[in-house]
Amino acid sequence: MAHVVIIGGGFAGVWSAAGAALARGDADLRVTLVAPNEHLVLRPRLYEPEPDRATVELRRILGPIGVEHLRASVSTIDTGRRVVVADGREVGYDRLVLAAGSALVRPRDLPGAERLFDIDTLDGARRLTDHLRDREDCTTVVVGAGFVGLEAATALAARGRVLLVDRADTVAEPLGPGPRAEIEAALDELGVARRLGTTVTEVGDGYAVLSDGTRVEADAVVWSVGMRASELTRQISAELDHLGRVPVDRRLRALPEVFAAGDTAAAAFDADHTVMQACQHAVPLGKVAGYNAAADLLGRPLRDFTPGPYVTCLDLGGAGAIFTRGWGRRVMASGADGAAIKQRINQAIHPPVDDAAEILAAADHVYLDLPFFPRDEETTAPVA
Ligand SMILES: Cc1cc2nc3c(=O)[nH]c(=O)nc-3n(C[C@H](O)[C@H](O)[C@H](O)COP(=O)(O)OP(=O)(O)OC[C@H]3O[C@@H](n4cnc5c(N)ncnc54)[C@H](O)[C@@H]3O)c2cc1C
Incomplete structure (x- = not known):
């Protein structure tokens, strides 16, 4: 049976898994996520006083949608033989999604x-x-x-x-x-x-x-200074951007059989910007990369990555939060209003669990659709 392998159990890996399961439908296709962690870590919430609350068990997302979880770390990607080495064991793939994220330097x-x-x-x-x-x-x-x-x-x-x-x-x-x-x-x-x-x-x-x-x-x-993409990117491409990310096309393909998503992918946002190493981009990148990896094997049409509006929401503790729009980061809300938006975003990044239909529907709905995420010309520009 054809096999999609996803490296990484962060936002991009989890949503790649859901995207691949969505594209698979009833077809025969095996999907495996390889990551050492048992939990999805909601990294944007790690500044909170109880970091253990910022986790979601992977089995509650992957189990219902029929994705296998291999708890291991990948050391080698052999693109010639289409094999990854995970804790010393070879795992073959037909399409690979690299979603191994980033780490502080x-x-x-x-x-x-x-x-x-x-x-x-x-x-x-x-x-x-x-x-x-x-x-x-x-x-x-x-x-x-x-x-x-x-x-x-x-x-x-x-x-x-x-x-x-x-x-x-x-x-x-x-x-x-x-x-x-x-x-x-x-x-x-x-x-x-x-x-x-x-x-x-x-x-x-x-x-x-x-x-x-x-x-x-x-x-x-x-x-808190300096983030860099996983070193696994070097095994996919000799040309990395300044953050160590792999260049991908608008379908998030890096090589004929390899897609990349999340903090490892240098995808175009518009003619002037690449995506940020941000959860805001890791989620839709994952949904599209996983979908495309499976659709490519099944001969189904691929999806383009067309980014949603760019926003930021910065928590400022007892002073509330600020919510900005566009690459000029114009402040739209601050103080308690900003904090209310941050709270809603922190809830919205928590993936649905236990219910396959809900998880797959969320994978099909590529961008977070919240009232304060406007779609307008200021924040969304077409990819050239
Ligand atoms: C404190 C903090 C606050 C943030 N705030 C925001 C915010 O407000 N808004 C926002 O949009 N973004 C924010 N971010 C950034 C956001 O968290 C990241 O962009 C996002 O987590 C990237 O997701 P990812 O899946 O690409 O990578 P990661 O979250 O890095 O996940 C990578 C996964 O790959 C696995 N992995 C790594 N190496 C291997 C390997 N060799 N083999 C197998 N598996 C491997 C890891 O175990 C992990 O499961 C914040 C980050 C931090 C640290």
Whole structure:
């Protein structure tokens, strides 16, 4: 029987599995998801105080739709022989979807790097939570004032003093000037101190040293800078983008028998942008890549990836959240209104479970359809 293999059990892998099951219908086709994890981790929620709540059991999604789960890590992709090696075992495929995601790049040469915390993975977020659990009035240093660093810093502000450090001269440099004033105001409201044009050069027991030589108190130093796609991308393509992602066409094909989705795929958003390494894009990329992998084997028409509108929603802890539209990130809602939108998004990214019809219907409905996700010219531009 023909076989679709999906590498990865994050948003892109799970939705690839559902997309492949949708395209399969009643046809004979085996679909296997290979990933070491038992749970889908809702990474966008890992800044929350109880990270274990941000998980969904994979068996509750894959079981009802007849997708096998091989709990293993892939080390090798042999595109010539159409085989992947998972925990030393060879698994043959007819179509492959690479959805192995991304990971934080931790600094190698920083003295005390082993003491750094992060909220990139469930284990990382648990470690930080456990470390701070019984401490009162903690002092934390957050390195990186981008999206993840801002969510970490504003969440940690509820626990005590926070110092936000960034090499750039402004906060939220990757988000551009659109939301900056609102973010600065939120940081002021929460009393989050900033040291810009600076980084951390050493981490010790209860302290951090900054690049200007200052030594600051720190119960924990949280690293949030730099995301890179899985190294497996190198086995698919010699030409990767600056985030280590594989170039794909509008059907998300990287090679004749290999598709890519989520944080491993450099798919075009429009003539000027590639997709972000974001759940917002990983979900529809997965749905389309998985569908196409199965449809290609079954001789059925493939789907184009036509992105939904680009939005961002940044949680700012006790100062609410901001919701922006378009690549200029124009602020549409902030404070409590923004927080209400963030809450709805965090619910909407939780996939349906236990009910095959509901899971497959969601896979067929490629984009999140929420009232605050407008489809208009400002946020959606045609792919050239
Ligand atoms: C703190 C935080 C906040 C975020 N906030 C937002 C937000 O507000 N909005 C937004 O859109 N995005 C947000 N993101 C980004 C979003 O979480 C990612 O873009 C999304 O998780 C990517 O999904 P993915 O499936 O491509 O990859 P991942 O989530 O990285 O999943 C990859 C999967 O592949 C598996 N895997 C890896 N290597 C192998 C291997 N060799 N063999 C087998 N399996 C493997 C992993 O175990 C995992 O199951 C946030 C991320 C973080 C960390």
